[in-house]
Amino acid sequence: MIRLLCLSNGHGEDLNTGLIIDALQKVASEIDVLAMPIAGAGTAYKNRQIPIIGPTQTMPSGGIFYMNPLFFLRDVFSGLILLTWQQLQATLKIAPTCDLILATGDIVVLGLAWLTGRPFCGFIVSTSSYYEGHLKIPALAWACLRSRRCQAVYTRDAFTAQELQGKGITKAKFLGYPIMDAIQPQGLVVTPKDQANSPPLIALFPGSRVPEAAHNLKQLLSLCFGVGSMTPAQFLVALVAVLTPQMLEEISQLEGWHLQLDLKNPHHLRLSKSNVTVHCYYQAFADILQSCDLVWGMAGTAVEQAVGLGKPVLQIPGPGPQFTYRFAEAQNRLLGSSVQTLAPNLDRDEQIQQVGAWVKATWNNPTYLQACQVNGRERVGHSGGSQAIARDLLQQLES
Numbered sequence: 001m002i003r004l005l006c007l008s009n010g011h012g013e014d015l016n017t018g019l020i021i022d023a024l025q026k027v028a029s030e031i032d033v034l035a036m037p038i039a040g041a042g043t044a045y046k047n048r049q050i051p052i053i054g055p056t057q058t059m060p061s062g063g064i065f066y067m068n069p070l071f072f073l074r075d076v077f078s079g080l081i082l083l084t085w086q087q088l089q090a091t092l093k094i095a096p097t098c099d100l101i102l103a104t105g106d107i108v109v110l111g112l113a114w115l116t117g118r119p120f121c122g123f124i125v126s127t128s129s130y131y132e133g134h135l136k137i138p139a140l141a142w143a144c145l146r147s148r149r150c151q152a153v154y155t156r157d158a159f160t161a162q163e164l165q166g167k168g169i170t171k172a173k174f175l176g177y178p179i180m181d182a183i184q185p186q187g188l189v190v191t192p193k194d195q196a197n198s199p200p201l202i203a204l205f206p207g208s209r210v211p212e213a214a215h216n217l218k219q220l221l222s223l224c225f226g227v228g229s230m231t232p233a234q235f236l237v238a239l240v241a242v243l244t245p246q247m248l249e250e251i252s253q254l255e256g257w258h259l260q261l262d263l264k265n266p267h268h269l270r271l272s273k274s275n276v277t278v279h280c281y282y283q284a285f286a287d288i289l290q291s292c293d294l295v296w297g298m299a300g301t302a303v304e305q306a307v308g309l310g311k312p313v314l315q316i317p318g319p320g321p322q323f324t325y326r327f328a329e330a331q332n333r334l335l336g337s338s339v340q341t342l343a344p345n346l347d348r349d350e351q352i353q354q355v356g357a358w359v360k361a362t363w364n365n366p367t368y369l370q371a372c373q374v375n376g377r378e379r380v381g382h383s384g385g386s387q388a389i390a391r392d393l394l395q396q397l398e399s
Helices: 011-027 069-077 080-097 107-115 139-146 158-166 212-228 245-255 285-291 300-308 325-338 348-363 366-379 385-398
Strands: 003-009 032-039 100-104 120-123 150-154 201-205 234-239 258-261 268-273 276-282 294-297 313-315 339-341
Touching: 003 011, 003 080, 003 107, 011 032, 011 100, 011 120, 011 300, 011 385, 032 080, 032 107, 080 107, 100 107, 100 385, 107 120, 107 139, 120 385, 139 150, 150 385, 201 212, 201 285, 201 300, 212 234, 212 245, 212 276, 212 348, 234 285, 245 258, 245 268, 285 300, 294 300, 294 348, 300 313, 300 325, 300 366, 313 325, 313 348, 325 339, 325 366
Parallel strands: 003 032, 003 100, 100 120, 120 150, 201 234, 201 294, 234 276, 294 313, 313 339
Antiparallel strands: 258 268, 268 276
């Protein structure tokens, strides 16, 4: 039996790899797939019943400790060094039984794949020429990518693949971005868009990790009330399972909202305060993303998917540890003109004024809305990346 080992280090990296696995197993169900998620619990693999070969643990930084040295120290005190050592040992033990390794992420997984001595393919989703206008890759990562055992280098955009090829890495290729295959609507959200002059439908993405997502949701609800009180708008929140109804009840009580259950739709809860209503949905991210007009984002992957669909995005930095101003500003450079980022250190009234102004200016600018469509295709691309990368991996496995 052919065996593939998947290494990844981050939520988005796990998601991309999981989607590639889905596509691969549809065309080659006999392939045995194993996984070692370096950061986080590996939920994307667990949901697919992919065996995880070593220990996993969600660290305080969520794997993004490079944004702040203090986050790294918190991870160290939470057992990062021992965890990394155990993951290394598990990978080196199982790698000799694998025909190919797919390393999705940065130098951490590329280096680990290289250390195994096995053939590998690198999917460098955390690297893009768009960040600085040119590639910035650590010397060790360059060495891994140039290794003879590196069979292929997949990129997240065509610009990066072109620059890598220009620097002599001819095996670099852009085959699509798998996360764009994860946004097929399920019909869970019914949006009131029948009227010709209906107000903009604004999607709110608070993130996927607690307690950060709970803090972000409080911040977003404050903006909903402030902006919704002075300009017509409809609000939809995409909730993840870790933000439980009990947590939502606590947040609503603390922030002065009234929470109502929808007896006809178990995925739907309604928050109301004065004349402002916010609709919250579980398991309906794709529906919300596809149906919305504008996005307020406090999450990495969700913002990328929104841009890919041509949606204008306002990024609202929070206290972190993940979606800080530094992270948002870097993502702004990555995703281009579709994204604007709220300035840091604004008080609540200043935030409301600036967010409200953004909603009005964006919604009434058809030229900009059309430009977001073009920019999304260039920076993120269309669907089909999972299938294309899976087909290429299959060729590597069969060669």
